[in-house]
Amino acid sequence: MARNGFFTGLDIGTSSVKVLVAEYVEGEMNVIGVSNVKSSGVKDGIIVNIDVAAKAIKTAIGQAEEKAGIRIDKVNVGLPANLLQIEPTQGMIPVTTDSQEITDVDVQNVVKSALTKSMTPEREVISFIPEEFVVDGFQGIKDPRGMMGIRLEMRGMLYTGPRTILHNLRKTVERAGVQVENVVISPLSLARSVLNEGEKEFGAIVIDLGGGQTTVAVMRGQELQYTNIYQEGGDYITKDISKVLTTSQSIAENLKFNYGIAYPQEASEKEKFMVEVIGESAPVEVTERYLSEVISARLRQIFTRVKQDLERTRALDLPGGIVLVGGVAVLPGITELAQEIFGVNTKLYVPNQIGIRNPAFAHVISLVEYVGSLDEVEMIAQAAVNGEATLRQKPIDIPLSAPKVRPAIQPVQPEAPTEVAPEPVEERPYVPYSEPEEDESKVKITDRIRGLFGSMFE
Secondary structure: OOOOEEEEEEEEOOOEEEEEEEEEEOOEEEEEEEEEEEOOOEEOOEEOOHHHHHHHHHHHHHHHHHHHOOOOOEEEEEEOOOOOEEEEEEEEEEOOOOOOEOOHHHHHHHHHHHHOOOOOOOEEEEEEEEEEEEEOOEEEEOOOOOOEOOEEEEEEEEEEEEHHHHHHHHHHHHHOOOEEEEEEEHHHHHHHHHOOHHHHHHOEEEEEEOOOOEEEEEEEOOEEEEEEEEOOOHHHHHHHHHHHHOOOHHHHHHHHHHHOOOOHHHOOOOOEEEEOOOOOOOOEEEEHHHHHHHHHHHHHHHHHHHHHHHHHOOHHHOOOOEEEEOHHHHOOOHHHHHHHHHOOOEEEOOOOOOOOOOHHHHHHHHHHHHHHOOOHHHHHHHHHHHHOHHHHHOOOOOOOOOOOOOOOOOOOOOOOOOOOOOOOOOOOOOOOOOOOOOOOOOOOOOOOOHHHHOOOOO
């Protein structure tokens, strides 16, 4: 159940910075402000110039504030999947209260015990998502608070990322004049947002075609099980057009969105347009089909690389198929091209929010939906992660029972994050259980959206 209140999402992309402000009322999300400005200081999804990037973020926040009519002082920022690591972990503690009733403090302490994994100093825990609690051997419990027990166990998924990237992200946002409320793992929030319940349960693939990179996320059994990043995106298509037609990148970008078609079989040889070419005194005539061939060549290269990795993980066998999002996904014919290359059912996701029915906004919408739908247990777990700097940045190794091994798709290294701050609870030191027991568990859209999307950056 979504929480009531205002939430702000910040998507720092290679091509654009998007800010979305939404209000949750009785579980319903209402967008009240959105902005989309040209990005700076970001390369391949990573911040490379803090001051320049902060300036772009500040501009985007200012525009969103003006439209929403409220002041933004904290944001939920998406972290790309670069060098993200996903692994199962578990914790175990004795319940020490006299009444043996499990409280918020016990949940925090069992999360802390799960964080005590050996980890290299350059990595940091971004998020921990509880999957199930076990009270005195009774499994499958989602919320153990209020129950009575002697031993509390918990299993979940641990997400870690490079400390350098996380530091630069937080520093940049703070320099823009706002605080980071949560760092959200982008592929996780996106997969949760764009997939329906059946796809999340039985398995599906989300491909986010951004400006500087392409992100792939695989979800099955309600869990993010694989994610990867490819350092090619819409900006590379623009550069290809510019190079092949010998024209400026600004003209190439306009050609891509105003005349571009991803699937050459749907492009026309008869439809032509004039292009200003460097070194020519008069504009040169270019056919729609020729431009489509240039666009298709880059997309085929990206999709082919993605397909090779998905075949190795057997993700293409999942019944949910592929869902496309991102700024590049607005190109007509993109689903037909992807379906031809991957050989599985492919569809385009278009958000249903009034005024932003554009795949380019799927990511920033997902950030707000993710934090707005966190339940109390997830918030307590995240608060434990955020409040334990020592555990979060350099945990020490202590004996734990063997982590549950997941037989599905193996997690790979890309990048992710999230942070929440629920109601404060009194601190009580936790004591790891001394005798842990081994426990093994368990559209096709061919109409041109040119006029509508021609001005979008990503």
